[in-house]
Amino acid sequence: MGNPLAKAMVLDRKFYRRSPHQRTAQNLREDVSFVDVRKRFDFRGIKIGRWVTEAEKARAAGLFYDALVDLMTILQGRELLVSLRGTLAFQYGSGGRPGISAHYEPGTRTFALAKNAGPGAIAHEWFHALDHYLADKAFSDAPGNMFASEAWLRDATPVPHPINDLLFACFRTVMLDDSGENPSEMFRASKAADKANGCIYYADPAEMCARAFEAFVQDSAISNNFLVSGTKVTEEAKLGLYPRGEHRQRINGAFSRYFLALGRALSAQSR
Secondary structure (H helix, E strand, O other): OOOOOOOOEEOOOOOEEEOOOOOOHHHOOOOOOHHHHHHHHOOOEEEEOOOOOHHHHHHHHHHHHHHHHHHHHHOOOOHHHHOOOOOOEEEEOOOOOOOOOEEEEOOOOEEEEOOOOOOOOHHHHHHHHHHHHHHHHHEOOOOOOOOHHHHHHOOOOEOOOHHHHHHHHHHHHHHEOOOOOOEOHHHHHHHHHHHHHOOOOOOOHHHHHHHHHHHHHHOOOOEEOOOOOOOOOOHHHHOOOOOOHHHHHHHHHHHHHHHHHHHHHHHHHOO
């Protein structure tokens, strides 16, 4: 039968995808719309910018749909995980920020993707949405604008649950070394980069965990550089701003255990 992963399909000059979930080659893009994206994943709402042409909309819808299918497969979850139980909204070519291809807006719980956005931004920003969504479920006293990763670092009061324990293990593995007593190599590199830049960004717990999640997604058997890219050979990777070596393996293991348990729990609830 050969490799269970379908042969890499070249979408255009920028984006590639190797996944077991392929739509028919003759309708690779045209057969999926943002209406289909909203229906399948139950997003709270989808808004398309007024300057997005029909051709751009059709192209982006296919790429985004495939990226979310791949993300769902990697996480061993269901559609409701991707849309965070229908609480997450999506914008394309609307409400963007200058020079930023994608961002997550906590105030409106909205994931925004810029028109003609570069590849690799989805996994990072989706994890921000998840991190924010989980804050008041993993901690009893986290403020509404706080992310779960920051709440963990600030010693907020945890909500006792085995799945939350696995989430906390992810944060601990990202931010601390294997002894659990000292900052991780990734944290030290992030702090050094922030010092050089005169700001606090890379060492922010939400940003560190989002980059660690990117690495976990990119290391999976599925390849989709519209979903994630840049965690291995970019300048940021060379500086140690993404996890490396044994630390990366431990992070991947922690995320795998967390999402496996979460996926099973969500599947059991939907029966």
